Amino acid sequence: MRHIAIVGSGPAGYYTAEAAQKQWGDDVRIDIFDMLPVPYGLIRFGVAPDHQSIKGVTRRYEQTALADNVRFVGNVKVGQDVSIAELQDLYDAVVLATGAPRDKDIGIPGDHLKNVFGSAAFVGWYNGHPEFAALDPDLSGHTAVVIGMGNVALDVTRILSKTREEFAGSDIVAHALERLMASKIKRIVILGRRGTHQIMMTPKELGELGHLSRTAPWVDPRDLPEEVEDALLEPGIRKSVTHLRSFAAIPESHRADLPLEVEFDFFASPQGLMGEGQVQAISVERTRIEAGRAVGTGEFYEIPANLVISCIGYQTSPIEGVPFDDGAGRFANDEGRILPGLYCVGWARRGPSGTIGTNRPDGFGIVEMIAEDFPQSQRKTGRVGFDALAAARKLDVVSFDDWKKIEEAETLRARDDAPREKFVDVEEMIRASGHD
Numbered sequence: 015m016r017h018i019a020i021v022g023s024g025p026a027g028y029y030t031a032e033a034a035q036k037q038w039g040d041d042v043r044i045d046i047f048d049m050l051p052v053p054y055g056l057i058r059f060g061v062a063p064d065h066q067s068i069k070g071v072t073r074r075y076e077q078t079a080l081a082d083n084v085r086f087v088g089n090v091k092v093g094q095d096v097s098i099a100e101l102q103d104l105y106d107a108v109v110l111a112t113g114a115p116r117d118k119d120i121g122i123p124g125d126h127l128k129n130v131f132g133s134a135a136f137v138g139w140y141n142g143h144p145e146f147a148a149l150d151p152d153l154s155g156h157t158a159v160v161i162g163m164g165n166v167a168l169d170v171t172r173i174l175s176k177t178r179e180e181f182a183g184s185d186i187v188a189h190a191l192e193r194l195m196a197s198k199i200k201r202i203v204i205l206g207r208r209g210t211h212q213i214m215m216t217p218k219e220l221g222e223l224g225h226l227s228r229t230a231p232w233v234d235p236r237d238l239p240e241e242v243e244d245a246l247l248e249p250g251i252r253k254s255v256t257h258l259r260s261f262a263a264i265p266e267s268h269r270a271d272l273p274l275e276v277e278f279d280f281f282a283s284p285q286g287l288m289g290e291g292q293v294q295a296i297s298v299e300r301t302r303i304e305a306g307r308a309v310g311t312g313e314f315y316e317i318p319a320n321l322v323i324s325c326i327g328y329q330t331s332p333i334e335g336v337p338f339d340d341g342a343g344r345f346a347n348d349e350g351r352i353l354p355g356l357y358c359v360g361w362a363r364r365g366p367s368g369t370i371g372t373n374r375p376d377g378f379g380i381v382e383m384i385a386e387d388f389p390q391s392q393r394k395t396g397r398v399g400f401d402a403l404a405a406a407r408k409l410d411v412v413s414f415d416d417w418k419k420i421e422e423a424e425t426l427r428a429r430d431d432a433p434r435e436k437f438v439d440v441e442e443m444i445r446a447s448g449h450d
Contacts, residue, residue, distance in 0.1 A: 016042045017396025018384070019101045021092045021333075022111035023048040024055025025370045026360025028075035029377035030109055031084050037381050043396050044084045045105070050144065051089040051412040051443040052420060053079070056113055056370070058436075059143040062169040063186035064176070066433065071370060079414050085397060088412035089444065093333040095409055096400070102355050104399040106392045107384045110336065110345060110352070111377075114328035114361040118343065120161070124287030125324075128152075133166045133325040140173055140190035142436035144443075147189065152292070153197035155320020159296050161284055162325030163206035164214040168223055170323050171202050175226050175274055182431040187438060201275040202229075203317055207283045207301055207308040210238055210258050217253035224257060229274040233262040237280040279317075283308055293322050328366040350380045355392075357384065416447035 018034050020027045023046050031044045052058060054072050061068050078084055090096065101108045117132025119125065129152050131139075138146030158174055160167045173186070178195055186194075206213065210233070223231050238259060244252050258278070269275070279298070286297040300313040329343030336356070337346035344365050345358045352358055359380045360373045404411055423446040424434040437443045 015396070016107075016388075016391045017105045017394050018042060018044045019105040019108045019400075020044060020046045020111055021101075021108065022046075022055060022113060022360075022362070023053035023086060023088075024057065024111065024113050024360070025071070025075075026113065026362070026373040026377060027055070027109075027111035028078050029374040030111060030359050030380055031377075032078045032374075033378040033381035034384075035078065035081060035083065036378075037385055040083060041391075042083055045087050045397050045400065046079070046084065047087045047090050047092055049089070049091045051440060051447060052417055053086055053088065053414070059138055059141045061141075061370075062137075062173065063141060064172070064181065064184040066183060066185070068370070069185075086412075086414035086417060087400070088417060089410055089440070090404070093335075095407065096403065098333060098335045098356065100403065101400075104395055104403070106355070106388055106394050106396075108356050109380060109384075110333070110356070110358040110362050111360050112330060112333070112362045114330045114343065114366040116329045116331055116343075117324065118327040118329055120284065120287075120324045120326065122284055122286050124289070124293065127287050127289050128292040129155075129320065130287060130293050130322045131324070133162070133170060133323060134328055136170060136323050137166065140186055140194075142187035142190075142438045144438055144440050147187075147438035151193070151321060153193055153199055153321065155198065157201045157203065157318045158199050158321040158323070159203045159205060159317060159319040160323050160325060161205045163204070163208065163212070164325060165216055165219045167204055167325040168215055168219040170325060171204055171276060172219075172223055172226065174199060174202055175223075175229050175276060177227055180227065183433070185428075185432055185434050185436065187436050188429070189438070199321070200273065201277070203319075204276070204278050205282045205284060205296075205298065205317075206278070206280050209280050209303055210255055211243070211247060211251070212303070212306070213251065213254060213258075215254050216250060217257060220254050220257040223276070224261065229272050229276045230264045230269045231261045232264070232269060232275070232277040233258045234278075234280075235262045237278070238262060281308070283310060285314065287319070287322060288316075293319055295319050296322060328361070330362045330365075350376075350383055351387075355388070410444065410449055412444065412447055412449070416449065419448055420446045 117134040135146050139149040281301045283299045283301050288295045295316045296319040299310045301308040332338045339346040427435045
């Protein structure tokens, strides 16, 4: 019997568990660890609350989770409650699927000012992550600046722009919805260092931005190259640029009647944040593209900024005893191998790139690697050994059945137009699970 420990219960973790089931059938026992009492990681806390169809992928993960040879081990902090070395002693293989939950630093002067947030924190705030539930962003100012040219920047902009009615059907948490509905923001500027042909935004998300009731996004036509140049683009980017061209063509008279301005500022590199205690403005340098890179032109200007959200990427959190690549912001690994018997998968392996579905072939590849490295069981104690350790340390382990009780409680406490109202406090989650 093989025993596999997977650390992290997001997409990469569950796809790896699914792959292990297919590889070894009944001859494997899989424990999926998570520091929180609730599973699904990025799906629960990263995917936008108004993208419920994407969150539906958890139904597939639940099929894996309910199998007899898979177990959810929630409310256990690997690296604190139990070490990586201890897991390696107990399991044939340990797979780190912890994702990339930390923000990359903006790294510009003034990034310490109040009301400056990374997207992991801000998205975690409106998605109900316990670590960020008390973030307390001030939305009483006039202008918000969103730094980044990917889908997370679009998510943040869309959430800041929606009306109460447009949140119907979403699972945005109540504290965020209340704050957003009292927002005084009248202008949102999306900053990107490069140009329209270098964006990472996908057509679906850009299209959503064009169908909001309070705003019509604006793109300066001068930032768009000749349309014939679009033919050289990859099809997805070409569709995205078509959306940007449609935004540029919206008559000013139409935008003038709307209460919220959303504008794209391309060729704009943030250089510094200014303010007395709380951010008040951002200094920006105009750029040009040379060999695909943004190069400063020496032309500077300022944008008023009462709220700044940086959406420039994520990093994996280090774990004691695991080699870490600081430059790449992920575990040091060779195609997923870290140390003998220790592997990583998903964003923890390759950095924050790809879609949710990208993690499936990644998980299957790691399982093939484990099968190649260890063709025979190492005769470890697996979950029996961990249960003995957990009992000795009095760990309050949350099972998948416990999670289902939490899920039921969240459904019962939901608003009339919402699928759930998430608990944002770990102790509340544990009480809802039936633990004393």
